[in-house]
Amino acid sequence: MLETELTRILKIQYPIFLAPMAGGPTTPELVAAISNAGGLGNLGAGYLTPEQLRSMIREIKQLTVQPFGVNLFVPEQLVESEETIGQMADHLNIYRVELGIAQN
Incomplete structure (x- = not known):
């Protein structure tokens, strides 16, 4: 029920x-806790x-293997x-089209 296309793309369990x-x-x-x-x-x-x-990224990576x-x-x-x-x-519009977001 909580799985969405976004949760699958981000490889997370919940849309939090x-x-x-x-x-x-x-x-x-x-x-890391989240x-x-x-x-x-x-x-x-x-x-x-x-x-x-x-330093903070290294510390997070020591506390989790999750995204x-x-x-x-x-x-x-x-x-x-x-x-x-x-x-x-124009460059960002490539991603907007892919994600179904209105172009600027």
């Missing part, structure tokens, strides 16, 4: 996702240094050209 809480209470132990319980643990990594991120996610974002506002944004939108 840990919110990636960058700068918040997310720990490797919490990420993954070990059949959901998808997610590490909020937006404010981590590359060294911290490597988990890493959420990255850029906290600063970057300026990109319309051409670059359009090229990326």
